[in-house]
Structure formats: C-alpha cells, structure tokens
Amino acid sequence: MATAAQVKETTSGPTVKQFSVFLLNKVGALLEIIRLLNESQVHVIGLISQDSTDSALVRLIVSDPEAVEQIFDLHEVAYSISEILVVEMREVAVDLKKLLQCLLMAEVNIHVCYPLLLRPHGRSALALHLDDAECARSVLSGEGYRILNQNDLSR
Structure with missing residues (x-):
C-alpha cells in the first residue's frame, strides 16, 4: 500500500487512486461498503461493479483515499489500489x-x-x-x- 509520501504527483496534485474491492455476491454487500465510507464522511465519486456467480468486483474512486485505506484495514475489507x-x-x-x-x-x-x-x-x-x-x-x-x-x- 502506498503512503502519502509514495503517491505520485501530477503537475498540480496527487494522481487518482482506484480501490478494487472484492465482495460476496449477495444482497446488501455494496450498501455495507458505502455505509462504512459515509460514516467517515467519505464520498464515492466513481463506481463500477462487475459480478460473477459468487462474488463481485467493485471499483471505487473516493473523496479521501487515505481515509478509505484506514477504514478498509480496520474493517478487514479485502482491497487493492491502482492509479x-x-x-x-x-x-x-x-x-x-x-x-x-x-x-x-x-x-x-x-x-x-x-x-x-x-x-x-x-x-x-x-x-x-x-x-x-x-x-x-x-x-x-x-x-x-x-x-x-x-x-x-x-x-
């Protein structure tokens, strides 16, 4: 996981991080993630979901990537980050x-x-x-x- 010091800068600011979250393909799974973020005043800016029989891959762009890393780590949410x-x-x-x-x-x-x-x-x-x-x-x-x-x- 990248720290604030490791985040690449564009000419005017840090690059955008995309979180990929693996969820069970069940009713309410995405809502649970959104609730976690909203409770910490983090806003979802971009969202796409791809599902399969048993799981879903949700890609998120958020207003506060550093906070999301902490939230996901604290709640043991499996995720990866890409720029x-x-x-x-x-x-x-x-x-x-x-x-x-x-x-x-x-x-x-x-x-x-x-x-x-x-x-x-x-x-x-x-x-x-x-x-x-x-x-x-x-x-x-x-x-x-x-x-x-x-x-x-x-x-």
Whole structure:
C-alpha cells in the first residue's frame, strides 16, 4: 500500500487512486461498503461493479483515499489500489471519440473505463485504467485534454 509520501504527483496534485474491492455476491454487500465510507464522511465519486456467480468486483474512486485505506484495514475489507487517469471532457459526443482515437494511435489499451458520479468543474469526466497511463497522460494532455488529479475530485 502506498503512503502519502509514495503517491505520485501530477503537475498540480496527487494522481487518482482506484480501490478494487472484492465482495460476496449477495444482497446488501455494496450498501455495507458505502455505509462504512459515509460514516467517515467519505464520498464515492466513481463506481463500477462487475459480478460473477459468487462474488463481485467493485471499483471505487473516493473523496479521501487515505481515509478509505484506514477504514478498509480496520474493517478487514479485502482491497487493492491502482492509479488511474481521470480525463475531463467538455463535449462528450466529440471528445469521447477523439480521446479513443488518441489512445488507439498511441497504442494504449483500456482495461476499464467508467464515468464519474459527479461533474468536476461542471463537465463530464471519464476514469480510465490503462496499460500505459504515462503515455496516455502525455498524449491526451498534448491534445488539450485536462487530466484531473485527486485534489480536483476531493471535497
């Protein structure tokens, strides 16, 4: 697990962390996690869930990653952390196609993508877990996309 000193910085703040949580595929399992976070005033910013017969993998972006690490450790919640790229889009219909074309030209593969639940700066944003985030950051920044950091997402 990364400590605050080990977290990579973008040009204007820390990179965004994605928590992957393994849950039993049962009614109310996700609610239990959300309650734990809400009790500590942590807000869910992005969320995607993939289920199988017995379990579910929930990926979360939160307002306070350090607090979530402590909460999950305290409550023995199994999780992993990965750094992701969050890209702001001004006009989704145009920007999404262009963004995907940029990643294709750079030969960057998308492992997981999902929209955020909130709209930072009043604009849509897409969370991307990529095989080469640094290349994607460079290419997308060069094309005029704003790459958001954790400070942009935290309240």
